Amino acid sequence: MYELEKNNDNTMTLNMGPHHPSTHGVLRFILEMDGEIILSVKPDVGYLHRSIEKIGERVTYPAFMPYTDRVDYVAAANCNVGYALAVEKLMGIETPERAQYLRVIVSELNRIISHLLMTGVLAMDLGAYTPFLHAVREREKINDIFEILCGARLTYNLATIGGMPFDIKETTIRKCLEILEGLKKFLKEFDDLVTNNAIFISRLANIGVIDKETAKAFMLSGPNLRAAGAHWDLRKNETYFLYDRFKFDIAVGSGKAGTLGDSYDRFSVRMKEIETSISILEQAFKSLPSGEVQAKLPKTLKPPKGEVYVRTESARGELGYYIISDGTAKASRIKIRTGSFAAISILDKIGRGLMLSDLVAFMASLDLIAPEIDR
């Protein structure tokens, strides 16, 4: 797993990855070390490059939907609805109200799944295996809901351009509310087990501190930016779907364990966001309007000439689709801007001076997903 190379000046080059358990996918770091202190981090990405953007130029607009699943397999629903929103904005399509509610519901369910996995894996990276199993147990229950809704458990392909391909039944809503109640109990249990655990706090507090200005300069977004103290959530500040109808607070880092913007803040922002998502889901189920879920569209979609950059709040930050249309049934260019790709470039800046074991904690707190970096 490790390749050691002795340099002339008493430093050492250490090869972390590409198959390392804590890199969350196939991701490689070339570390220059002085003993156990890191002197520089060189991320080597691209092992999972599948040229999704090139595929986007070769298939029609609706046919690209399954590929967006593979951009971020942990939060696939967020990628689906984000792409659908971008194409709808390009074509000027009005999506029915119920479909927008359904999109809010699947986005929030998926955000819970993603954050549960992140918090579990973070604990696992620090050496505690039990919280991971607890988190994945809860995650499986929500995966069941997705299986009822669209038939798949991981890569959903659950949005169509102009609406949603399925409707939600009353029994599913009841089951969902039951699971959310259980999830609230689980969060309390998780707090006792992990969040307030002294060892856990001391491993994360004051490690990898990112201040607000640095976070913006390195184009961080989403929970990583909010943990640095920025009141910025696209769901609230740049409302899309019908997020303006729901009441929720933006989870912001508080620095309660150490410094503002440290790894513990990034963890606790995600724990708070699970609670926010639960509250949004309960409001959405309560006020779910009736009606159609799919807008009437022509058989072949040909957006007019033009271009659009649409960003949505994915579980890993800003997910932007930049689509250039040349007036044909296939896009001229689809660029996908992901949160993880922006986050990878900050590793060298913040990672310098950390111990090797702290780099693992720092990396896990950024919530990197390798396929989202490489696309």
Next chain:
Amino acid sequence: METLHTRLQEKFPNAQVTFANLEAGDHYIIVDTAHLHSIISYLKIDEHYTILMCLSGAEDSEFLQSVYHLFSESSRKKVTLKVRLPKDNPEVETIGDLWPGAYFFEREAYDLFGIIYKNHPDLRRIMLPEDWIGHPLRKNYIDPIQYQDINNERAYPCDVPNVTEKK
């Protein structure tokens, strides 16, 4: 955005600043390559477009493009800037000194489009191997037949070896 365009024209009288209005979607401003860095730093410092949302490469019929999506937190406005670069010599100044995060996005545009960002400290391929030939997102790119002795071609796509035929 049209008023921003006129302000830019007044501020940079020597630069060619063109406003483009398309049938659908966002409008954008095309600026000339020599003034790109000074215009973007003017936008960041004086107009408070403090967030770089996205940096990407693109291609239209004659030119390669480097596209910058900026966002202002104070006024909640977005602006899209484009530079058009000739295909045989696509060179433009890096903006990594304004947003260090842009270095990685520029590496991606270099890898997939071949756009060369001047003064970039580490302009290497990022997605593809170092010895890859060509830039895949260009329209005239031809898929390679083989890479490092691994053949990419099959006689017929449905030919799968060792499958017994049904009788």
